[in-house]
Amino acid sequence: AQSVAQPEDQVNVAEGNPLTVKCTYSVSGNPYLFWYVQYPNRGLQFLLKYITGDNLVKGSYGFEAEFNKSQTSFHLKKPSALVSDSALYFCAVRDMAQTGGFKTIFGAGTRLFVKA
Amino acid sequence: NAGVTQTPKFQVLKTGQSMTLQCAQDMNHNSMYWYRQDPGMGLRLIYYSASEGTTDKGEVPNGYNVSRLNKREFSLRLESAAPSQTSVYFCASRDLAGGSSSYNEQFFGPGTRLTVL
Numbered sequence: 001a002q003s004v005a006q007p008e009d010q011v012n013v014a015e016g017n018p019l020t021v022k023c024t025y026s027v028s029g030n031p032y033l034f035w036y037v038q039y040p041n042r043g044l045q046f047l048l049k050y051i052t053g054d055n056l057v058k059g060s061y062g063f064e065a066e067f068n069k070s071q072t073s074f075h076l077k078k079p080s081a082l083v084s085d086s087a088l089y090f091c092a093v094r095d096m097a098q099t100g101g102f103k104t105i106f107g108a109g110t111r112l113f114v115k116a
Numbered sequence: 117n118a119g120v121t122q123t124p125k126f127q128v129l130k131t132g133q134s135m136t137l138q139c140a141q142d143m144n145h146n147s148m149y150w151y152r153q154d155p156g157m158g159l160r161l162i163y164y165s166a167s168e169g170t171t172d173k174g175e176v177p178n179g180y181n182v183s184r185l186n187k188r189e190f191s192l193r194l195e196s197a198a199p200s201q202t203s204v205y206f207c208a209s210r211d212l213a214g215g216s217s218s219y220n221e222q223f224f225g226p227g228t229r230l231t232v233l
Contacts, residue, residue: 009156032219034221036221036222041226041227042226042227043120043206043208043224043225043226043227044159044206044208044222044224045224046221046222046223049219049221051219090158090159094219102219103149103161103164103174104149104161104222105161106151106158106159106160107158108156108157108158109158
């Protein structure tokens, strides 16, 4: 089965500084990777995905992610953090479902705290 | 276009009581999902429905049942609630367009916060 790992429970960064939220994956075959964000008391929102093609994927709210096949990583990045970026971030991967089709496996989440 | 809606937003149950969580989507998506979110454990898949008329177990199906009522609606039932089912429950849907060479993102509802005493 596919899996993702988010090694950091929390990431702290000052506003205006670059941020990175880490994700590593384990898949057989081609990886289908995602990042989602969850603001307090809300459902998850899609940020970006990697299916194929360019290793640098751009997404919503100025976020981007770098796919690195040799390091099996898919780190989320932003050049300049905002206080409003403070939220819970989830990395996710496509997995095969038991009866055909696919499902999504989520990491445990990383809480990003951006200090003013 | 409301996206994915869930009812109720909050619920408190006593051990042994039953209830049904409702979910509906208006995006004409084929696939629908139920997750639970617990601190430090991310989202865990309870049940999913790849398409209308099919349902399958996820990682943590014990104590739950689901019904895919039609293409829009996917309900989650707790027959005899237990304190271990205290959690936040999210419903999601996904469009299957693109086939096996693609995989579209999921759209989530706002969640139901359930407490079982």
